[in-house]
Amino acid sequence: MVDAAARERLLTVTELAAELGVTPRAVRFYEDKGLIDPARVGLTRVYGPRERARMLLILRGKRLGFSLAEIGRFLDLYAVDPRHLEQKRALLAGVRKRIAELEGMRVSLDRTLEELHAIAAQAEGEIAREA
Template sequence: MNDLYTVNQLAEELGVTPRTLRFYEDKGLLSPNRQGNNRVYDKRDRARMKLILRGKRLGFSLAEIAEYLDLYKIDGNGIEQLRVLLRRVRERRDVLERQREDLEATVAELADIEDQVAAALAERGAAPVEGQGGPG
């Protein structure tokens, strides 16, 4: 059993809960073998789970992750899988770049409002409330 993992062993190694592993199994992304009533995961399952977690961390949907993993079965040389990954990475990066631009614009607008309100308070001889917001 040196290259096999129980639910708890794999969960602990990957920093997830056993429930997380069962969730991805229910979604069809993992298919561990059984020894009696126990699930046992092999190196392939471990590698798939690492890809799933990385995909989730990068913001990919379960459908996108499943599509990528399914290409392992039909694409012997990996070329189509790499093409799909490249396309998805570019799409995700474009979305994040737009979000960053929107976030930067929002932060700049809030800073402008903050300056206007602080100036209005100063004109009225009132000090801004300390300890709430602001750079720091």
């Protein structure tokens, strides 16, 4: 667990990556995509609490199956609306859409599993009869 002082300090790309369990390359990738915008101290990128929080949201969004474009829209809305109502509405719509997609995938997966179990049972029966 990261303490409050660690969350407030500036981190290098390597430190941020290690803290979040990703590679420095992944952090740079999200920077290249415009999802995070670290400050610079000389030639060194430094990541403060805002960029750390954005990275946490990006990683959570990816884990939940949102595209980078969708995540980018959620992050952009956060900066526009101080009460975050538009962000919450967009997030709700995105979450509902993702739930529908996953439920559709579950139905398809259940059908496929049923068919595979039937094929396995049939093959087992034929093998038992011939053995």
